[in-house]
Structure formats: structure tokens, C-alpha cells
Amino acid sequence: MIRRPPRSTLFPYTTLFRSTVGEVSTPVTLTITPPEDTTIAPGEILGPFSTMETNNTGSYYQFRVLRYIRKPDLTLIKMPPIFTGLNGEQTRTINQSLPIPSWSEEGVFTYGSILQDTSGNEIDHDSFDFTVTSSPASTPSLIK
DSSP states (O other), X not given: OOOOXXXXXXXXXXXXXXXXXXXXXXXXXXXXXXXXXXEEOTTSEEEEEEEEEEEOSSSOEEEEEEEEEEOTTOOEEEOOOEEEEEOTTOEEEEEEEEEOOTTOOOEEEEEEEEEEOTTXXXXXXXXXXXXXXXXXXXXXXXXX
């Protein structure tokens, strides 16, 4: 006769290998909606655009928002971090605009935000590209 071990010794192993398929693994999500026009001249204001943060948990969640701009030469401009939090299942939308310095170089830039937990681990990340150019946005030609 084969004897089974008591249930108490199996318990840790049966719960250890259970699948969590379908569960939300990101406690807070970030969505950036870019402005309608992403081509801008130096000295103008890019925007408005919006950032939406959603707490997918049932309780208060504290996190850090790191915003940045990546220049055409790939150097990174980091803005000061924002320490914040959201109540359970809360969504917050922030409308923003970004002044482009008159001395800004031309090219494709990236605006982005990274959400980190209090330990510094990345939770979510979103970004959009915009173009700084000294020439006005092109209009369709009527020349035949």
C-alpha cells in the first residue's frame, strides 16, 4: 500500500504553482494622449495633451512619476520626480502643455512618463513623439 503524505505538507506546494492567468499585473496604468498637432515651431507651446493614471487595485497605491524629454541627439532631459498616489480604482487625468524654448534645435523629440513604485521598480511607461521645425506645417499644394 502506498501512503500519501498528510495534506498539511502538500499545501505550500499546491498554492505555489497555481497560475494567475487573466489577473491584472500592473497596479497603476499610464496613458498619454498626445496633442492633435505634434509639429511645432521653437517658442510655441505644445499641447494640450493629457496624462491619465489609473489605480487598478482596490486600495491606496503610492508611486513616483518620472517625466522626461528625449532630444533628437538622444540626450535625456529629466524633470523633477513627482511623488503621488491614488485611492483604489481611482483614475486621474491631468491636462498639460509644454513650452518649447525659442532656442530649441529642430528634429524629433519624445515626451514620456515612467511610473515607479516606492522601491524604484517601473510599473508603466508611455510616450509620444513631436517634431520641432522652423518651417510652418505643410499645407496641400493647389498647383496643377
